Amino acid sequence: MAALSLAAMAGIDATVGPAFAAGAKDWPTRPVKLIVPAKPGGGTDAVVRILATKLETVAGRPFAIVNQPTGGGSVAAETVRAARPDGNTLLFYHSGLLSSYHSGVYSHNPATEFTTIAMMPVGGSQALAVGPDVGIDSVEDLVTKAKAAPDSVTMGVQLKGASHFMAGLLMRDSGAPFRLVEAGSDADKFTALQGGNIDAAIVNTSGALQYAEAGKLKILGTVTGRPERDPGAPDYPSMVELGFKNTMYGFDFMVLGPKGLDPGLTDRINAVFGEVINDPAIQEQLAKMNLPISFMDRDASVERIVASEKTIGEVAAEIGLKN
Structure with missing residues (x-):
């Protein structure tokens, strides 16, 4: 699939004017809201709070975490989908939102109706x-x-x-x-x-x-997304190891913005999150949580979300949850 069509599928609008692009290198110019469809105290919330502290150091502005757990992620997703595409309101969640879409909990496709900023595969389980x-x-x-x-x-x-x-x-x-x-x-x-x-x-x-x-x-x-044991929990067998060969499901954390986010601004936000994720001190904290996270640039992130959306749609059909 061509890069242009992948970008279009992930909500990247190359026709957006230069107003945002001109200031992309200066992002953020004011506090950023990270909308999180999870309650405080869970795994997603714990990860985003670790990242937010470092994001503030790297980007030089506050990052406010807004927990909106209601509606299976749909309320938080709609907050971001309806936001102005200026990079100041972002969704931090995981690929469970794709599951919500394919089971009818959420009516908008995360892979096509948002701007994909970053995908972060999780090595845990x-x-x-x-x-x-x-x-x-x-x-x-x-x-x-x-x-x-x-x-x-x-x-x-x-x-x-x-x-x-x-x-x-x-x-x-x-x-x-x-x-x-x-x-x-x-x-x-x-x-x-x-x-x-x-x-x-x-x-x-x-x-x-x-x-x-x-x-x-x-x-x-x-x-997990692989048949092997989770290296972070080596004492516990994987479902595949126990004979349940189709019980595999991998997770990605993801950062999404409203559709129409300027490509230059999207690259800037991706780069900031990449610097944070790849920081050795952050990786050490995530490893202690048994949540090793890798980072993808924008093009790879677009390819990842498109492929994941397709796979999850197929699984939904197999188990009778297809929207």
């Missing part, structure tokens, strides 16, 4: 976790229990979000009839697991490790 007192010690135990009593084993997900996709893939692979229930953010899921309100949940592995080490939950296995 998601964990299938259970509460400490449910009497489940393995994925096979969980599957067996669900098959013995259909719809009795509750699996906490964000309905029509990325965790719903992962649970659907596991159900398809295993034949286990889990009862999928809306459980909110990772912070909400951890609370529900410990309280015995749900039997299992799919949560960020980095957060789950802390609870597992404290004996507050058990990790049965991990879901």
Whole structure:
């Protein structure tokens, strides 16, 4: 696919006048809002707060984090989609927004109705976790229990979000009839697991490790975009390793702006985020969270979001969630 058409698909409008381009090198000229579709305390929020501190140093302006968790990301996304394309209102989220689009939670395609600024592949994983007192010690135990009593084993997900996709893939692979229930953010899921309100949940592995080490939950296995174990959680098998060969799902963090963002300004914002992500001190902090993040320039980011949107659309169709 030609670079021009990829740019068009990702919302980059080359016809925008030079007003923004002329000042692109000076961005930002005022505080920047980072709109985050997640509650404080979860993995996404933790990452963006680490980055924001360094962004302020690199860019020389404040970066205000605005948490808008309602609507499965749709409220936050609409805040950015409707914003002026000046680079001062940006969306920081992950590829779960693509899942929301393909399951009908959000009605606008992130790959075509925004400006793709940066894609940041995450090397970590998601964990299938259970509460400490449910009497489940393995994925096979969980599957067996669900098959013995259909719809009795509750699996906490964000309905029509990325965790719903992962649970659907596991159900398809295993034949286990889990009862999928809306459980909110990772912070909400951890609370529900410990309280015995749900039997299992799919949560960020980095957060789950802390609870597992404290004996507050058990990790049965991990879901990642590759078949191998997550290097940050080497004691836990991947779903593929356990025989669920199609239960693979990778995450990217992403920075999106309103459609029509000037290409020069987009390059400038991409470069600032790249300097921050690639800073050794930032990488060290992310590694401690078991969230190793790599960075892509603007062209690679456009290619990545277009390919990811296509793949997630195919998965949605396979598991019956196609919008």
